[in-house]
Amino acid sequence: MKSLFRNVCFAALTALCAVVLAACEDDDTKSGDLQLFYPTVVDIGPSMNFVSGTPTYYGPAPSNFSIAGITLDDKSVATECFSIGADTGMVSISNTDDLEPGTYKLTIACQAGGGVYRFTDIFVVRMVPAAPEAIEVSEPALVIPYAELETTKASVTVTPVGESVSILGYALVQTEGEEYFAISGKGVVTLNANFSGEIMPGDYPLPIRITTYAGAAVYENLLTARITSEPLEIRYPSVSGRMEYNMAFQSPAPTLKGSPDEVVWAIKKVTPAEGFETTDKIRIDPATGVISVDADSELPIDASYTLDLTVSNSFGSTDFEGAYTLTVIEYIAPIEPETFSYAPVEVVEGTNFKAPKTDGFVGDEASFSLGDVPAALAGQLTVDEATGEVSSLRGITAAPGVYQVPVRASNMKSETPVEVMLTLTVIQNPNMFTTFSYGNNLGLDWKTNADQHVFDMQGDAKGDTTVDIPVAQEDFAGREVTFKMTYVHNNPFRTAAAKSYVTDDGTLHLTFRNDRAGQIGVIKVDATIGTGETAITRSTYLFTKTQTAVDKVVVYKPLVFRVNPRTGGYSEAPTIDADKSNFMISLKRNIFYYNLNGPSSHVSGQLNATSTTFIYRMWGSYFGSTVNAGSREPMSYYELTSGSVAANLTAKIGYIDCGTDFKMYIPANKWMLDGAYANGVLIFQAPYTTTGTFADLDASGTKNFIYMAVWFDENF
Structure with missing residues (x-):
């Protein structure tokens, strides 16, 4: 199987699997006693992790769960890959890299109503290959x-x-x-x-x-x-060539626009210039289209011949009139190696250059090519075949240093190409910088949790909250910097957005509308050093929030959950100023997605009936052909109408895991469309209740909610 794979990349993730309900009761129980229901995970692969939902039950409330036995293909085995929450009954599967393939069945024991129950083979999972054979x-x-x-x-x-x-x-x-x-x-x-x-x-x-x-x-x-297609177009590097009297001649190979199958090149007609006779001494290679003349052909000096060609392939035949002209001259000068050179070139990293060969080159009908270019410059250089000018295809990305670039020249009198070195010095860009951050006011390491700030609201709802956020870390080294700020998500600012600005030192002066308190704002800040071709610009995204008492009941720290969509994972657990046993929270409404660095097809926008937005299409990945854009189901831990855990958590594209300390959970490999992972920010409103009553979770008019943000970053 491995012979068929290339670039196999396995990531730890939660399985999105088909789920069916499995119920089982102990053989000794009577009617009306405990019945337990678990999802059956039908497939899981190497390196995959899985956390089941809380089991449902009929009868007395179960507790003190344990795994009483594990079988692999109905034979008892011992493995530490399976574990169970003693209080919740949630089954976890981890460290599966070396787990043997086959069907695993778990026997689970628990206590309920003063009795002990044992459920044989109640939890079933099949370990299968990570990809098709x-x-x-x-x-x-x-x-x-x-x-x-x-x-x-x-x-x-x-x-x-x-x-x-x-x-x-x-x-x-x-x-x-x-x-x-x-x-x-x-x-x-x-x-x-x-x-x-x-x-x-x-x-x-x-x-x-x-x-x-x-x-x-x-x-x-x-x-x-x-x-x-039949041959549509042919092109020689030059539509004309010159040969020395009585010397052998060979043209460069042409290119063909048309199917490459069974291509045959032929000369249809040779038309001499006025005053000269036609000849049959000009030939063409039927396989390559290279035109040639043997030595000692005695084609007269100053004669020229225009060739009409016929090119055929598996799909047809096409005539090309005047495709090539050959002229005979008295003498073609050989290349004199001592006349072939390039002046040293300096280029600032990130910019382009052109390097013509030095004046005085001797050699007629020469063609030029690059030799073995240093690896750091691979794919960044080109040479004009006719003139020998070397240039960059894009801004040079090689590290500062001195590089030797081999350039070759040859003509019909060259036994071997003449090779010289172009010395290319890449100079460090004087405007180069890397570090630029506003840090955070959360007491967290700015290197992993930069650009997150939370403030208490100032005054009442009719006023504004104004804050200043200076640049916290930078390597500007005293150079002049130009700053620019733009809004990605300006809901906390709205009409006050015009009052916000950035000063010359990079300090952000932000004005929040107090009636928008609790909402998360996203601001893009660009810092630029230099002008013109050597200018360097770095950008950062700043996440901000003003909070009131309702926002302090449940606090996620960091403010933004940053996650790699390839691997997924859990956020930090929030601090909750309430009785956790009566606390409930769930994604509900006002859902936005903003594309930061993903493909253009990942269209930013709010979740509504607009079917082109990325977030609508993500909802579609859950629902299928009929998308309910108003439903919280794709990211809800709970059932839609009750406080029961959703029957199929593994089908979700994410949720607040109320069975695991209310951490935000994003499964691996789900946030992707058009073959590309999400690289953007998801913002949503999450109602909560401290009463333990599901009906209060999102009652009409409730003000008990917080805003949350998930930052999908494929490079994190």
Whole structure:
């Protein structure tokens, strides 16, 4: 199986699994005695963790839970991967990397109504591979004629082979900017209808990435997309060439726009310049299109010949008139190595450069290429084949230092290319800086919990609260810095937003509307040193909140739960100024998502009927085709109409875990769409009650709620 995988990445996560109810009662119990119900987890893979919901029951209240036995494929085993909460009965599965595959059944004991109960094989879980053993494709190639790109319905279906953890999604491995093809959530590969550029004829291998709840695997060499066409266009690096009298000649190879299958190049006609006779001494390689003339051809000096070519492939044949012109001259100067050089070049990191060869170069009809470029510069340089000018493709990202870049020149008289070194010195950008933070006023380490500030509201609801937040950490080193602030989520400010500003030293002067107290604001601050091409800009996101007494009943610290969507996890437990046994809290309403660094398709916005927003589509990942944007169900720990724990917590895309100290929980690998993870912030309102009565949790008009924020950061 490993031979089919590439870049397999397993992350600890909570299984999103199909769930059915399992009920069991002790053989010795009588009718009306305790019955216990657990979810049955139908699949879990290596490195996956799982926490079940609290079991439901009929009869006397159970307590003092314990695991009385474990079997693997009906044989007793001992393992520490399973544990149970003595008070809650919640089963946890962890450290599963080396857990043997197969079906595990847990016998659970508890006490209730003065009796001891033992439930045999009540909790069942199957340990299966993290990804399919292989995949099958309905056809080995997705074939689309070039002329039908606008109308094609062609597709190929991918089918997993073998048992595995439930599949989260499919993706095609394609070069950035060349996402010509797409794959649906059901594994159907088609042309990407959202790609706006030109798709050239040719063959495109399509490695397929399958993501499961235990990681991802890439399957190669199974599917190729083929855009087919007759020859559409040919191009030589130069449409003309010169040869020395009686010397051998060979042109550079041309490129073809058209299918590469069974390509044959041929000379259709040779047209001499006026006053010269035609010739049959000019040939073309039928496989490569390289034009050549043998030595001692005696083609006359000053003669020129225009070639019409015919190019054929599996899908047709096309004539190209005037495709190449060859001129005979008296003498072509060989390259004189001592005349080939480059002046040393300095470039500031992050900027571009151009380096022409020095004047005095001797050598006719020379072509230029790069040698083995240093690894730090790989993919960043190019050379003009005709002129020898070396330049950068984008801002140089190599670390400051001196690099030797080999450049080669050759012509028809060169036995071997002449190679020289271009000395490229990358200079540290004088405007470079890395550290820029407002810290926090929560007493936390600013390196892991930067840019979070909470303030008490000043005055009554009719007034404003004004605060100053200076830059806390920076490495500006006394250089002049320009600051800019913009709002990402300005609900705490609203009409007072215009009163907020940033001063030249970076201090934020913020004005909050008191009637918006308790809400979380998100502000983006840009700091820029320098101007023009060498300017460096860093950005940070500042999370702010003003609080009243209602906000202090339940306090999450840090203010924002930062989590990697690949791995998921739990927040810190909040401090609760109330009887925890009567405390209940749940996500409910006013749900926003803001895309910070994700793909453009992760559209920011509030959860409502707007179906294009990322958060609506995330709700759709839970509901399926019929999305209830007004429902809290996708992220509710409780059932919708009672205080019972939701029957299928593993299907949720997150929730406040009221069975685990009210920590915010985000499952791994769920917050992703379009093959990309969420990189943004989720803000929502969470009503709470201290009465233990579910009806009070979100009663009409209640003011008992807090705002919470989850920051999805794939690099965290």
